[in-house]
Amino acid sequence: MKYWLIKSEGDCYSIGDLKRDKRTAWTGIRNFTARNFMRDGMKKGDLILFYHSNGTPAAPTGVYGVAKVMSAAHIDETALDPKDEHYDPTAAKYAQEGKEPMWMCVDVGFVAAFAHPVLLEAMKRDSKLAAMLVLQRGQRLSVMPVAGHHFRRVLELST
DNA sequence: GCCAACGTTGGC
């Protein structure tokens, strides 16, 4: 069992949206490192910290809940749809040529929304989370691995 | 809105 963190802008797709939808394809990831984590690293049943980025004072940045990997990686159809905001002409060209899908995604399912979100500010103050990837300066990955002890610590802080 | 950090692109 591995642990992950995925980012979403809270006003774009929030943990509340995932709770309503129960399950969704995590489409729109257009970064190779993030894609590789989904394609090669994620396994069905892995647990995910659901992080809201780009917060505001009213809705601060932080971890707002837990999700679960529901499927192996599959092609991200939004990359092939010219009308989609995440359309990628290069990916569409590759698909026509019968190459491996350029962009892939997993399905994620709702597990829990925290009664008390673990805000970025609180995570930074917690010495046990000092080495956590999401807290490192300059990192911008929207899909990243999380160490088991960091995952458990975030859960502790959410109670 | 600003800006630092980073990934990607493209000229050479």
Next chain:
DNA sequence: GCCAACGTTGGC
């Protein structure tokens, strides 16, 4: 293969 330019992310 180098590197400058550019676009994007995301914290503040």
